[in-house]
Amino acid sequence: NAGVTQTPKFRVLKTGQSMTLLCAQDMNHEYMYWYRQDPGMGLRLIHYSVGEGTTAKGEVPDGYNVSRLKKQNFLLGLESAAPSQTSVYFCASLRSGSQGEQYFGPGTRLTVT
């Protein structure tokens, strides 16, 4: 049981390049979330999904797109990266109806130059 995994762990992009971050969970959780964390700050919600085929915007969605084609995977895309998107990105998952914990992945450190 790997929990929540994220690919890649590190990435450097040039301004204007695109990339996709992959989040995978093997716990059969319905809910999945993408957060970003800037230095010295708490996490901010980008997008989330309440089930396969559904996504919704969070607090800071601009510049990002997401897809949830399979229940276990949640993809975060940057179509045209900007230096302001330099951050650490965390994915999390949660069982439907759960009063308890979100399980977080180890994070992806992204630098946009």
Added chain:
Amino acid sequence: DAKTTQPNSMESNEEEPVHLPCNHSTISGTDYIHWYRQLPSQGPEYVIHGLTSNVNNRMASLAIAEDRKSSTLILHRATLRDAAVYYCILRDNSGGSNYKLTFGKGTLLTVNP
């Protein structure tokens, strides 16, 4: 979302108890009090949560004021591994919120050997 207020930092000595306070004067009836912590260079991890009664688990205890406007996370014997940023978060459990977490800056706990 109802907000929480935490001290920016706290210090403790190893093997001593630690009391981490959190104020949440605008808490609503459907808000659960959640605590997460983030070890250096890792994703957040769940610590404990509660609604009205005090809660204990293997990691910590949560003491909730009778009026629910404040709470305290208690680490009974701090270890060096407990050095982390601790986040107190109010999570709406009404279902319509989709169980989103709103992170503040948290409390940076330093544990001295």
